[in-house]
Amino acid sequence: MKIVLTVNGETVRADVEPRLHLGDFLRENLSLTGTHLGCEHGVCGACTVRIDGALARACLVLAVQADGCRVETIEGLSDSGEIADLQKAFHDRNALQCGYCTPGMLIAAQDLLLRDADPDRAAIREHLSGNYCRCTGYHAIVDAVMATAAGRRAGHGGA
Amino acid sequence: MKAPRFDYVRATTVAEACALLAEHGPDARLIAGGQSLLPAMNLRLASPSVVIDIGRISSLDGIDVRNNVLRIGALARHETVLRDATVALHVPLLTEALRHVAHPAIRARGTIGGNLAHADPASELPACMVALEAVVEAVSPRGVRRIMAEAFFTGLFQTALEADEMLTAVEIPLPSRPWFFQEIARRSGDYAIVGLAAVGTRLAFFSVDDRPVLRTRSAALELDPPSDLQATGAMRGHLAGVLRDRALLALGSEA
Incomplete structure (x- = not known):
């Protein structure tokens, strides 16, 4: 089936099988491998992207369902500088080890920060509860999001 | 894991979706958000031959x-x-x-x-x-x-x-009556081990049977919940009683 969508600001045309999910489409067809696939049934959060501005699991969206949509991946958020401060905070706080969960963590954290400038630790944990990290644990990740929020409130970095 | 092959059609109206369901029979499934169907398909617990996308039918989200x-x-x-x-x-x-x-x-x-x-x-x-x-x-x-x-x-x-x-x-x-909602889950966002939604004198338990179970606040619970990896049936039954007691305490004589 033929689809046309916007990925990180660029128009993409493709002819895909209905069974192809958006995660595979991004990785295999567009070589955007920052979207990671962990569980492929919506549990781990590694494949988190934004569709029309809202969080989504790329493994739980068919590429054909994304026809006509605006998709943003970690590559897009990274290249635009939208999350530069968040990425730096993750780096500074050692909020990643193997990095597998990191793209999803960053996108989910940014989603929270866009709607809540001053989240407490519980709110951050709740918002990231659908993103699993198997190496560092979550403490440093929550620290990094807290630090980013504080920095943005003080007028540094971010979108 | 990947979903098995299927045909995909988009319905633009409710009537068209119903006609497509009738045409394709029991092997067809409707998809909207897909957050339950796609995991089941990726795990190959579901393998519809036709997936009918109703996600773009307008004025159905009000x-x-x-x-x-x-x-x-x-x-x-x-x-x-x-x-x-x-x-x-x-x-x-x-x-x-x-x-x-x-x-x-x-x-x-x-x-x-x-x-x-x-x-x-x-x-x-x-x-x-x-x-x-x-x-x-x-x-x-x-x-x-x-x-x-x-x-x-x-x-x-x-x-x-x-x-x-x-x-x-x-x-x-409407109007909605005094209410209570609690569930017990191991982690935020997990399926509940046991949950209770109560409105007035109506107590609706979930995760205790194959469908929601309605009890009135005065009646005995008489549940026979299933055992699984999360909890034994006995533990579920106990927790249902705990939630019931909390609901009665919270609702007091209001209900």
């Missing part, structure tokens, strides 16, 4: 109050309903329950109609609808049917919907 009824369109997404001020004002039970449904990314796509039609016995919303005495609206080529939530959920992932019928809205009578 939330409004008319004639003392809160009406939520089938395509309204969990996150939208969770943040809706009208819902929070009129049926705060739903707002609270929705916080417990999965995670933000799932809630951002999953639809209320899909949740109810999926009829997962561990899901929060079916029990809420039973407690709230909600009415499910279903459309088929034969017309519109209204089904009480209590009669809508007929078993494990089973509903009263006919093969060519589509859930189009759910209607909740």
